[in-house]
Amino acid sequence: MVAPFVLVLGLTHCGGPLSESESESESQPPASETEALAVAEVAALRDSCPRARLIEDINEGPDPSTIANLTDVDGTLFFTADDGKHGVELWRSDGTRGGTRLVKDITPGTADSDIRELTEVKGKVFFAVGSELWKSDGTERGTMRLKTFEVGLIPAPQFLFEYRGKLVFQGLDAEHGAEVWESDGTSRGTKLLFDVNPGPGGSAPRSFTELEGDLVFQVDTDATVKLVKLEDRKRVVELADLGDESDIRKTLVEGSRLFIFYTDEGDPVVAVTTGRPGSFQILFSSPRITTRSVRDLVALEGKVYFQVNSELWVTDGTESGTRRVKDILPGEEDNEVLLFLTVLSDRLYFSANDGVHGRELWVSDGTERGTRLFADINPGSASSSPTDLLSVHNSKMFFAADDGVHGREPWKLHRGERPMLLMDIVPGRASSSPRGFIRSDDEIFFAADDGHSGEELWATPKEHRDCHR
Secondary structure, eight states, X not given: OOHHXXXXXXXXXXXXXXXXXXXXXXXXXXXXXXXXXXXXXXXXXXXXXXXXXXXXOSSXXXXXXXXXXXXXXXXXXXXXXXXXXXXXXXXXXXXXXXTOEEEEOSSOSSOOOOEEEEEEETTEEEEEETTEEEEESSSSTTOEEEEEOXXXXXXXXXXXXXXXTEEEEEEEETTTXXXXXXXXXXXXXOEEEEOSSTTTTOOOOEEEEEETTEEEEEEEOSSOEXXXXXXXXXXXXEEEEEETTEEEEEEEEEXXXXXXXXXXXXXXXEEEXXXXXXXXXXXXXXXXXXXXXXXXXXXXXXXXXXXXXXXXXXXXXXXXXXXXXXXXXXXXXXXXXXXXXXXXXXXXXXXXXXXXXXXXXEEEOSSSTTOEEEXXXXXXXXXXXXXXXXXXXXXXXXXXXXXXXXXXXXXXXETTSOEEEOOOSSOTTOOOOOEEEEEETTEEEEEEEOSXXXXXXXXXXXXXXXXXX
């Protein structure tokens, strides 16, 4: 059987995937032999069992279709693309060529529509087009403008968020300034929800999230930036004063607690609140690192993980329970040492560079000893640079990597097993450069360039029943 052999070529596996044993290496054929075997075997794999497929050459020929904004809406993929005739517009796909089509040419002709922030609400997709709020059910007739907002220094509508079956967002008009708006998907039902700062000044609400049924968000006042919640759609309650030069970058709800990463005069801060006044607590703060040092907040078994430069940190929501797990590259202050924190089963996976193996796939069980190199996909000091990690059903993970033999291609990891090359879309050392992995229904969609069609929409089944996964 060809597939299992070819998928591990060029890969050094580091220890049992779910144990804390020492890393172990596997013998490899000489580099020239490995490359020759890999190309031949992958060619056979492409012919007998293709594991990914081009959905459609949307912009026919070698030019890319500018795939962006991939969003799952109740099992249908919505995205923006340019077919070379209509400019960048709204598209949809069910994973078949016939089911992949332009939804509506919102800006007629070859001009682009400024489409952004695709957001699902009750099986429909809401999005912004310039200063307009739109909604679509996936049909041309069912794609309509709901409201046009004032054109100001800030783009509106923005910060779209689903809340209790409706859309909430920051809207802008002359009477209220930038305030909290809502929409039920009708023009009449698109209206001001709450005027936090009465008058034309506005409160610039953003970073919307839901905690225990309440809408929590950040607002600007005359003197400072505050974290507030909207109770019963009737009153705003202050949860914390974040400082006059603060901005929330990440939020994560874990159980009944809201974890927040924000900047305070440029310094990164991680904090927590239960949503009750007086419960706000700072867990981590350091003036010695940059705002880009903390990129992710990820929950695993009741705890929250985040990165600080080259260090992995964890918190249980208390100051005493906030600690460093491991420093991957001691002494390094590069804010890109740890990237793409992703949960798979009961482990945390991420891309990291320890200064020895290059940037590779790492794993952590939350302990210093259990935080280690998981797979040296591109053996030696070279980097495979895993990116765009996507966990599916908490049992498998898709990502992009370069093993030094096949170029940058899509990879797959099953829980408890080794990473596998999903498909060498562009045979040999050339790369298809996949990005934007997202699950929609039974497919994993992504953008990739096969060297002939330009960057287009591709897909792979989340399960390969006929191809042994």
